[in-house]
Amino acid sequence: MTVGNVATWVKNEGDQVAAGDILADIETDKATLGFDSQEDGYLAKILVPAGTQNVAVGTVIAVLCDDAADVPKFANFSSSSAPSAPPPTEAPALPPPFASSAPTAHVDLHSVKMGPAARFHMQQQGFSLEQVDASGPQGMITKADVLAAVAGGVKSAPAPQPQAAPVAPAAKSQAAPAAKGASRLVSGPTSRKRFGEPHTDVPNSAIRKIIAGRLLESKTTIPHLYMALDADLDAVLALRKELAAAGTKVSVNDCVIKAVALALREVPEANNYWSECEGVSESSGVDISMAVSTDKGLITPIIKGADLKTLAEIAADSKRLAGRARENKLTPEEFQGGSFSISNLGMFPVDKFCAIINPPQACIMAVGRGVPKVVMGTGGKLATVISITVTISADHRVFNGDVGAKFLNAFRENIEKPGKMML
Numbered sequence: 001m002t003v004g005n006v007a008t009w010v011k012n013e014g015d016q017v018a019a020g021d022i023l024a025d026i027e028t029d030k031a032t033l034g035f036d037s038q039e040d041g042y043l044a045k046i047l048v049p050a051g052t053q054n055v056a057v058g059t060v061i062a063v064l065c066d067d068a069a070d071v072p073k074f075a076n077f078s079s080s081s082a083p084s085a086p087p088p089t090e091a092p093a094l095p096p097p098f099a100s101s102a103p104t105a106h107v108d109l110h111s112v113k114m115g116p117a118a119r120f121h122m123q124q125q126g127f128s129l130e131q132v133d134a135s136g137p138q139g140m141i142t143k144a145d146v147l148a149a150v151a152g153g154v155k156s157a158p159a160p161q162p163q164a165a166p167v168a169p170a171a172k173s174q175a176a177p178a179a180k181g182a183s184r185l186v187s188g189p190t191s192r193k194r195f196g197e198p199h200t201d202v203p204n205s206a207i208r209k210i211i212a213g214r215l216l217e218s219k220t221t222i223p224h225l226y227m228a229l230d231a232d233l234d235a236v237l238a239l240r241k242e243l244a245a246a247g248t249k250v251s252v253n254d255c256v257i258k259a260v261a262l263a264l265r266e267v268p269e270a271n272n273y274w275s276e277c278e279g280v281s282e283s284s285g286v287d288i289s290m291a292v293s294t295d296k297g298l299i300t301p302i303i304k305g306a307d308l309k310t311l312a313e314i315a316a317d318s319k320r321l322a323g324r325a326r327e328n329k330l331t332p333e334e335f336q337g338g339s340f341s342i343s344n345l346g347m348f349p350v351d352k353f354c355a356i357i358n359p360p361q362a363c364i365m366a367v368g369r370g371v372p373k374v375v376m377g378t379g380g381k382l383a384t385v386i387s388i389t390v391t392i393s394a395d396h397r398v399f400n401g402d403v404g405a406k407f408l409n410a411f412r413e414n415i416e417k418p419g420k421m422m423l
Contacts, residue, residue: 002147004028005053005206006061011043014071023062024050027206031299031335032328041066044074053206117143117213125149126156136276207297218357222274223396226354229408231415233370233386239418243311250315253290253344256367256390257314258421259414261286261306263407264340270407271339273362274397289338289358290318292325299325300358302338311421346370352389362395365411 005027011017022034023043041064048061055061063074114122118141122132125146132149136142204212236255243250264271264286275281286307289300301321303314324330341364343355348369355366370386377383390411394404414420 003054003056006048006050006055007032008050009046010034013043013046014068015043016068017041017043017064027328031207031330031332033331035061037064039064042068042071044071045077047078053203114141117217118146120213121146121150125154127154205296207294207299211297214359215356218359222357222359224354224357225394225396225399225401225404226391227394227401227404227408228352228389228391229412230373230387230389231412232373232375233388233415235416236418237386239422248312248315250311251318252346252370253342253367254311254315254318255415255418255421256344256365257288257290257303257306257318257342258309258311259411259418260340260342260365261288261309262414262421263410265307266410267403267407269403270363270394270399272398273339273360274395275360280398283339285339287338287340289335289341289361290321291341291343291355292322294326294328296328299330299335300338300341301325301330301335341365342367346388352391354391355393357393357395362398363407364393366391366393 007025007027009024010022011024017023017037018040019037021037023037024035025032026035043062044065045063046061047063048055048059063077065071065074114136121143122141127146127149129141131154132141132145134141135145233252236252239255240250240252268282271283271286272280273283285305287302287304288306289302291298291300301324303309303317303321306314309317321330321334324334338358338361341355341358341361343364344367345353346367346369350368351371352368353366355364357364368389368391370388372384373387374382374384390408392404392408
């Protein structure tokens with residue numbers, strides 16, 4: 001994490017605080033976390049107001065004092081009076097979104113192979129390709145390379161001469177709309193016309209920005225292998241009724257998680273991931289990431305050791321984690337990591353779909369809704385069953401076709417014979 005957003009201030013100026021009290025909610029790229037006070041005292045001055053985005057780590061956002069009588073002394077205190085953060089402050093920290101997208105780079109960064117995070121920071125800092133030392137494979141610039149350049153004090157590349165020439169009032173009149181546009185992005189949606197059609201710009205949350213970058217990186221750099229399979233749900237639906245009658249409620253998704261976890265234990269090659277340095281690496285455990293939709297974007301809390309947990313334990317974990325995700329209360333250890341992802345749209349009228357791999361994982365399973373299906377039953381008689389279609393998107397560098405086939409077959413065995421999941 002290099003930047004964050006100040007979502008809200010829990011304490012107001014003049015409030016007394018104790019060590020451990022939450023002063024503000026900070027929105028990171030994955031969750032909203034409480035910013036704790038490290039000392040007792042009084043909140044004398046708030047330097048960074050709620051709603052401010054892209055605040056660099058190390059920025060002074062507030063002032064505490066020991067005595068309530070000293071609070072009025074900080075009424076006119078400004079961030080310029082605050083001590084500097086450890087990194088060089090003369091280097092542009094991270095300007096407001098889109099405000100620095102002026103023509104500071106001499107080369108179209110989209111024409112150069114690099115990750116979306118690296119490209120974003122290159123644009124924000126105004127670096128040219130010559131200013132950053134690439135350490136990635138085949139000379140690719142990585143996010144770490146850009147951040148290393150920032151830490152090393154590299155300055156923004158000088159703007160092209162034709163753009164820098166007009167510095168008279170015309171330049172000032174152009175700078176003002178840029179600042180206004182940036183403030184609108186912070187304050188909320190704005191309405192304007194585009195190509196003659198009215199529309200509303202809604203600022204992206206930090207989570208949506210990071211999701212967009214990771215999905216683009218995944219789809220453009222990972223060779224996706226798609227494989228699908230139908231599985232009957234009748235036995236699972238019957239098991240759910242039995243468990244409900246005994247006082248234990250589990251969902252179809254809980255059963256899918258357990259069936260996937262057991263299949264990964266049976267086919268450990270499907271639980272590996274790709275490492276740029278070492279190639280195929282083995283995961284140490286079966287940790288299932290489940291996709292949860294929130295008002296700020298998609299997040300994947302993790303059910304750790306799912307192959308070792310009972311259905312009831314998985315049901316309790318999934319309910320708790322989904323609730324915390326929707327409340328933006330997940331801690332980093334609850335959503336970082338995982339060895340396999342599941343995206344379930346069975347509650348919507350979606351029969352089947354293909355999901356995008358969640359790196360660094362090597363596979364994600366997309367689950368559609370249960371639909372009636374006519375099959376040939378025992379004795380040659382036709383029968384109707386409830387069937388689901390599952391589709392895996394796998395990293396072809398890790399998965400060969402036979403690994404995918406073995407995994408899907410093991411999953412179907414588990415879901416169609418749920419007695420195995422009770423052992």
